[in-house]
Structure formats: structure tokens, C-alpha cells
Amino acid sequence: MKILKFCLKCILAALPAIALIAFTLLCPMCYMDEEYPSWRLEGEIADGKVFAGEDFDTVILGDSGAMSALIPEMFDGNCVNLALGGATSLEMYYYLDRYLSCHEAPETVIIMFAPFHYWNVDNYATRTVYFKAIPFNRIKEVYTNAFSCDSPSVWNDGPVNSELRPRCGLPSVYLPALKAARFTGRYDDNKRAYEELIRTKGWGSFGTAESCYDESYETSYKDLKVTGDTRILALYLQKIMRLCDEHDIHIRLIQPAVNNATFDNLNEHYYASYRNFIKEAATVSDDIEYETELRVYDGKYFSDSSHLNRKGAEKFTKEILETQ
Numbered sequence: 001m002k003i004l005k006f007c008l009k010c011i012l013a014a015l016p017a018i019a020l021i022a023f024t025l026l027c028p029m030c031y032m033d034e035e036y037p038s039w040r041l042e043g044e045i046a047d048g049k050v051f052a053g054e055d056f057d058t059v060i061l062g063d064s065g066a067m068s069a070l071i072p073e074m075f076d077g078n079c080v081n082l083a084l085g086g087a088t089s090l091e092m093y094y095y096l097d098r099y100l101s102c103h104e105a106p107e108t109v110i111i112m113f114a115p116f117h118y119w120n121v122d123n124y125a126t127r128t129v130y131f132k133a134i135p136f137n138r139i140k141e142v143y144t145n146a147f148s149c150d151s152p153s154v155w156n157d158g159p160v161n162s163e164l165r166p167r168c169g170l171p172s173v174y175l176p177a178l179k180a181a182r183f184t185g186r187y188d189d190n191k192r193a194y195e196e197l198i199r200t201k202g203w204g205s206f207g208t209a210e211s212c213y214d215e216s217y218e219t220s221y222k223d224l225k226v227t228g229d230t231r232i233l234a235l236y237l238q239k240i241m242r243l244c245d246e247h248d249i250h251i252r253l254i255q256p257a258v259n260n261a262t263f264d265n266l267n268e269h270y271y272a273s274y275r276n277f278i279k280e281a282a283t284v285s286d287d288i289e290y291e292t293e294l295r296v297y298d299g300k301y302f303s304d305s306s307h308l309n310r311k312g313a314e315k316f317t318k319e320i321l322e323t324q
Contacts, residue, residue, distance in 0.1 A: 017171070024169035024178070029190045031174070031181035032131070035085055037194035038067070038204055039131040042082045046095045048102035050198060055104040056080045061092040061240065064206050065256040066112040068307045069316045072201040076321070077107070081202030086123030088113065089236035090142070090154070094134055096240060105247035110320070111240065112254045114306065115218055115274045115294075118237070118281075119230040121153035129166055130173070139163055145235060150228035203313070207304030215261040216305040224273035234281065241285040252324070253282055253290035257308060257316055259299045295319070 028036060044050045057077030060070050066083035073079075082095050089111075096109065116122075128134060134142055139159055146154035156162045165173050197204055224230075244251050255278075258266075275292040282290040301312030308316055 020171055020178075021169045023183070024171070024174045027184075027187075029194070030184040030187045031177045032186065032190065033177065034186075034189065034193060035127065036131060037190050038084055038197055038202075039127065039133055041194055041197050042084055042095060042202060043098070043133060045080060045082065045202070046098040051080070051201075054078070056106050058108045058110060059096065059099065059106045060110045060112070060202070061096060062110075062112040063087050063114055063117050064307060065114050066110070067202065067204050068206045068303075069112070069256060069313050070110065070320065071203050071313050071317045073203075074314070074317045074321065079201065081200075083112070083202070084127075085206065086127045088117050088121055088123075089233050089240055090121070090124070091128055091133055093236045093239045093243070094138060096243060098135070100243070100247060105249050108250045108252060108324075109240075109244050110252045110254060111237075112256055114256055115224075115270075116221070118233055118274070118277060119224055119227070121151065121229040121233065124154050125156055125162065129162055132166055136167065146228075146232055149231040149235060151232040153229050154232055205303060205310065205313075206307040207302070207309070209303050210309065211300040212302040212304050213259060213261055213299035214305040215265050216258060218258065218306075219262055219265040219267070221270045222267050223270055224277060237281055238284045241281075241288065245286050249287070251285050251288040251290075252320075253278065253288060254320060255291050255294050257295035257297045257301070257312065259297060259302050259305070261299070262305065263294065263296045 023030075028040070041050060056079055058072075058075055058079040060066055060072070060079065060081040060083055062070075062083035064083070064085035064087075067081060067085060070081055070083070072081050082092070082099070084091065092111075143155065143159040145151075171178075193204075241251060271294075278290060278292045282288050295316070297308070297312060297315070301308055301315060303309035303312075
């Protein structure tokens with residue numbers, strides 16, 4: 001009897017923590033930040049949960065630059081934008097792989113990342129892990145590759161410490177967001193963002209300025225340094241291209257637009273190293289068209305130093321369609 005009472009007391013004492021973990025796991029739209037709706041939606045599109053039964057002629061992969069620059073509704077055929085803020089080739093490989101497992105292969109895959117995201121992993125812990133973007137059955141593969149490439153930004157504390165706590169919804173991971181949202185305070189905004197992304201088939205804006213003439217962070221780099229992060233991103237870019245070749249998908253490896261201030265202040269050695277990187281990367285695929293030069297637009301087309309506004313996105317998308 002004493003043991004039974006003790007067990008009941010333990011269960012009652014644990015109920016608040018159990019309820020908190022259950023809420024964390026079941027209601028992420030209530031408390032996650034504004035990036036979450038896009039990461040959730042693109043995963044659900046890839047898995048065939050959204051636009052079920054609908055196949056796309058063109059699939060766009062990339063980071064926030066691609067997400068904000070390429071407007072699916074302007075494409076002649078059916079197009080979906082799977083690009084995500086902060087994403088790299090690592091995340092995009094798994095999204096494309098998931099997409100191909102439940103959709104007909106598209107005719108074309110467009111790949112576009114900022115130069116920085118070909119050699120630097122800056123959001124793996126705060127986005128990929130935090131939003132549980134990698135399927136559980138692929139985590140071992142990711143960390144095996146991270147270990148072999150010696151990628152500190154992905155390996156971090158290892159798969160157990162890095163992945164287990166978010167997967168279990170532990171308060172130590174999500175309590176700051178829960179407090180900031182007062183548990184349910186972000187639901188309406190996240191739901192509106194999610195529904196808008198469905199309407200636009202993945203296109204979303206970044207930045208709020210009507211124009212921006214400031215130089216971007218790309219001007220701060222002096223060289224394209226080869227690190228463990230560079231190696232794992234190159235590995236996953238190759239995996240994307242080989243996956244496309246396996247499914248007879250034409251690849252377009254395109255370059256983003258920068259404003260005049262950014263282009264004028266790019267380090268020449270860094271820019272040359274980047275162009276050479278793209279040339280070498282393109283040799284992996286048998287069916288690829290690629291470009292190495294960054295497009296240069298007036299600042300009136302930018303919503304911040306790195307992202308196009310709607311007018312800039314329309315200009316950019318039109319140019320991409322005219323050159324296909």
C-alpha cells in the first residue's frame with residue numbers, strides 16, 4: 001500500500017511536466033517563431049500531406065534568397081517553392097528526397113543559395129534541429145556524414161544530445177519560446193502565415209523596406225575557406241544533383257541578385273573562388289545548366305540588404321523564365 005501511494009504521488013507530481021511536454025509536442029504552431037510555418041509547410045508538401053496528388057513541373061530548392069526571389073505563380077507550368085530561410089543543401093536534399101518518394105519527378109529542379117550558404121552552416125541547431133526537420137530515420141545518416149566531414153556546426157554535441165531533447169519536447173529546449181508566446185500567443189500569426197504560404201505555393205518575403213542600398217554580409221568575407229561545414233554542404237549539393245540525375249530531372253543552378261553596394265564591395269578573391277566553386281560543383285551532374293555570375297540590381301528592388309522585395313522578385317522570376 002505504501003508503495004502504491006508513493007507511485008501515485010510521483011505520478012501526480014510529474015503530471016505538470018508531462019502536460020507541458022505533451023503541449024510542446026502537439027501544439028508547435030501556438031508558440032514557435034515566425035520561421036516555423038514555412039519549415040512545417042515545406043515538409044508537409046514534400047511528404048504529400050499538402051497538395052496531395054498534385055505533381056509539379058518545377059521544384060525550387062534553396063535558402064531565404066530563393067524563397068523570396070522565385071514566385072511559383074509566374075511559372076508557365078505547375079511550380080512549388082520548397083526553399084527555406086536559413087536552409088542549406090543538407091536540408092534541401094532530404095526535402096527533395098521526401099518529395100520524390102510520393103510525387104512524380106519534376107521536369108526541372110532550380111537550386112539557388114547565397115554564396116555564404118555553400119560553405120557555412122549557420123542554422124542547423126536553431127532551425128533544422130529545433131523544428132525537427134530531418135526525418136528521424138535519417139538522423140544517423142546526417143551525423144555519420146557530419147562526423148566524416150568534420151562539420152562542427154552539424155555535429156555540435158552529437159546526435160543524442162542535439163536531437164533527443166527536441167524530439168522529446170523537453171522544456172529545456174522550448175520553454176523560452178513558450179514563455180515568449182505565453183503558450184498560445186503566436187497561433188493566429190503562424191496560422192495566417194501558413195495559409196498564405198499555401199496560397200503562394202511556398203513563396204514568402206523577407207525584410208520590410210521598400211528599398212535597400214546597404215551592402216550585405218557577403219562583403220565581409222575575404223576568402224571561401226574550406227572547412228568541415230564546406231565539405232558537408234558540398235557533399236549534400238552533390239547528393240541533390242545525383243538524385244536529380246537518377247530521376248532524369250534537369251537542374252538549373254542559378255545565382256541570386258545583389259544590390260550595387262554589395263557587388264561593388266565584394267572581395268575579388270572571394271568572388272573568384274566562389275565562381276570556381278560553382279564551376280566545379282556543376283561537373284557532378286549530367287543534365288545541368290548553371291551560371292557563375294551574381295545578378296546586380298538597383299537597391300529599389302530589395303527589402304533588406306540580402307532579399308528582393310515583391311517588385312524585385314517579379315523582375316528576377318521573369319529573367320529566370322526568359323533564360324530557361
